[in-house]
Amino acid sequence: MIRFAALGIDHRHIFGMAANLLAEGADFAGYWTDGTPETLAGFTKRFPNVSRCDKAALLADPDIDLILISAVPADRADLAIAAMRSGKDVMSDKPGCTTLAQLDAIRAAQEETGRIWSIDFSERFEVPAMTRAAELVAEGAIGRVVQTTGLGPHRLNAATRPDWFFDRARYGGILTDIGSHQIDQFLFLTGSTDATVLRAYVANYANPIHPGLQDFGEIVLQSGDAHGYIRVDWYTPDALPTWGDGRLTILGTEGYIELRKYIDVGGTKGTDHLILVNGARCEKVDASDAGLPYFARLIDDIRNRTETAMPQAHTYKAMELAIRAQMLAEGTT
Template identity: 75%
Template sequence: MSLRFAALGIDHRHIFGMAGNMMDAGGEFTGWWTEGSPDTQDGFVKRFPDIPHVADKAGLLEDPSIDLILISSVPRDRAALAIAAMEAGKDVMVDKPGCTTLEQLEEIKACVARTGRIWSIDFSERFEVPCVTKATQLVAEGAIGKVVQTMGTGPHRLNRPLRPDWFFEREAYGGILTDIASHQIDQFLFFTGSTDAEITMASVGNYANPGDPGLQDFGEIALRSPQGHGYIRVDWYTPDALPNWGDGRLTILGTEGYIELRKYVDVGGRDGTDHLVLVNGDRCENIDASDAGIPYFARLAADIRDRTETAMPQAHAFKVMELGLKAQALAEARG
């Protein structure tokens, strides 16, 4: 089977990695549609100059040769596009957040049950980061014993001049915990082996951007399950001197050691990305994990062919978004 895919919505630059990595996994990019002319369009056309732009998304949805639809539209529109794609017989890979309300999530669940299609979320802070692949291997090998806690941080650069209007609209992006923190919820569930969790604390705030009341620039969550504990902090405060968009980190604590991931930059001085620190009873070392690979995209292609769940269990995608949406609601209810 030669997988063919198309894109609906290119409003977020995550579509660059989604499409590029599916092509690297052997997929054929057949066409794309987007609403209006988002700021990302010039860069997208430069990156994918040979991929045709279609004026009507129906042409892609009705093409029986297309297997997979990628979606990176404005977040509030992703659920409707995903449902339309699944109703048309396509599997879906959506940018995070996969949806922005619990009502949308229930509609997506019903559509998956009705159609039997795959609804997968590209959590890029796990699926597009080789050092997370290496950490997964080490944890599976028992390098740090039983995982009992994750601490994930997702600082981002605001880049105000480059942000579209919807970025500052709470209803459009879903809130900072629904949006950014979904990455860290995904990693907590995955590394602790949890299928559900209790939200013990959630808060959001706007401390640096009072002129944008719809923007939340800080958020945090505490989680626990029978398998482990988690703490998450996300923000839009990345200082200009940092050489990339954010110093994203993950610490995985086990009963026999710990792993720290400095995913995108090491402010301690090491060049490059994908820095992994492993400390256990025998080893205390820094590992360059940049060559560990990113298997999610090839696995998703195999799942589409074989109707399996090797890239990510469907229930996991649902649970990540459920917890993110509930944490968002809890934080906003508390004020």
Template identity: 55%
Template sequence: MRPPLKFAVIGIDHNHIYGMINGLIGEGAEFTGWATSAETPLSQCQRFGESYPDVPMVEPDALLDDASVQLIVSAAINDQRAGIAIAAMQAGKDAFVDKPGCTTLSELEAIRECVNATGRKWVVCFSERLQVESVTLADQLIREGRIGKVVQTVGLGPHRHNPSLRANWFWQRLRYGGILTDICAHQFDQFLHFTGSTQASVVTAHIGNVANPDRPDFQDFGEVLLEGNGGRGYARVDWLTPDGLPTWGDGRMTILGTHGTIELRKYIDIAGRPGKDHVFLADQKGVEHFEATGAGLPFFGKFYTDIIERTEVAMTQAHAFLATQLALQAQAKAESQQ
């Protein structure tokens, strides 16, 4: 039987919090309490409370002071996540934060210093990899050698911006961090993961506002070219998903190997097969389509073990730092060229 793991939540401003919580609960972790900022809408708090009716809402300090809590989970407003994580680690707890883990390079440096000083973990939930079963299957196919050595990734991350549903902070550059810091964080994570790169740099980056002139502080388009010691990568992200698409975004990842390619159509096979988590493989033998539903999501089980045993199987600290650093560097490079 596993040793117990108790966690608490500080910050529920992004709906990613539900997947983070449910993934931990699914592995047997105990959700003991939650808190959020005064900026969180009352309706959002009510819905969250109804989702977890047996878990009390308490003050953040009470959660940080509770010695039985081993992990603080946060999907707070983007510019609040670094402060919450640092407070958690200083209180002797590990931190599990939604992407982006922070919004400035100075915040990232403060997090590094805190990790080094406390020995606690700072792990970022890159849900477009960690909570997608087609990624699990792609990992298996790559381990089997089906496409040879991975040499490049091309990631597409379109999103629907749903303006009527967004809080004021969503439109404010200093609060959400910019498009490459925010939603492109997933792409930096996947590039490092699939290419196996442990060192990487931003070759070029671009951002723009192409469809929201009434929101001059908002960025709805971004792209980046990456070079790593395990391969190269290109990513494009945007807030331009049309209302006619029956999901929030047609997220895709193409993985180029020396002997074949894998394409993930994560959330929809547009005008094609029903459902999600489609994997297409082309190798020396031919072309195959796989439905990855049921492939599993191994991250949370490994993460639970990492917390208890102080290992780094689910995600290394170096990976969380590098993926976040690349996002922040790309954002800075793109903005310096405007």
């Protein structure tokens, strides 16, 4: 049985990271977090039998195979490096790091130790519709993918957010943070191992009382004949009954797929709506039963030292491009 522990539970993403591993039969050995984050009550309610432990003790425990990290984004790199140098594999929340220097340090530690540094890009790995879309793309249902349009709106909930959420140096910027989801999907669906950031932009249009917040961002990418457009924001209106109307359009040479991941406004109830249009089919598919294979694959990778959940090079590249887009948008590169 794979045993895991958590270092840092500052973001609610830790709930899905841990729950999905437990669903695959892994054992939650304990957690450490700094201080009393806003997520603590929800965490202890969901995982009442998981004990808070000393960080050093968790890192020294030879029976712990995997460390989950959902600390403040700027702190994740140091925790990941400490975990790998303690002989543990790592699954980080996104973003896995916030600067290129941190990314270089993570790469050096990973290459030195041979451990796994993975990122749970939850907008791909925790969305069954993405599983089904990936299957259809692999089957050639829409031909060769030439463009993706990824939209990642989020609800701000400013009153419930901790101070670090509004501190650019601590959260990394909107493109490094939530933009990394969309870059991951672009690389994966187009089969790209690299890309050029042609345009990147960030702004604060609606939240002047939080000057450190970036509430709008966009990226234009290209990799050979593959093109990508990304828009992320913190503008989800209160009337929407979920945190964001996340959408993805995958354009192929022989058709297209549209995902309405979390809601289909005015349409079918539920989540994971997939629209497929090609030469023979024009239909909406309920993809909610497509599964979440990332977690089982990562467990297999830990056991077998393979890269079936996500290639290590892909993890590096997704974060590198997100950080470079952030730098371009801010005029620092």
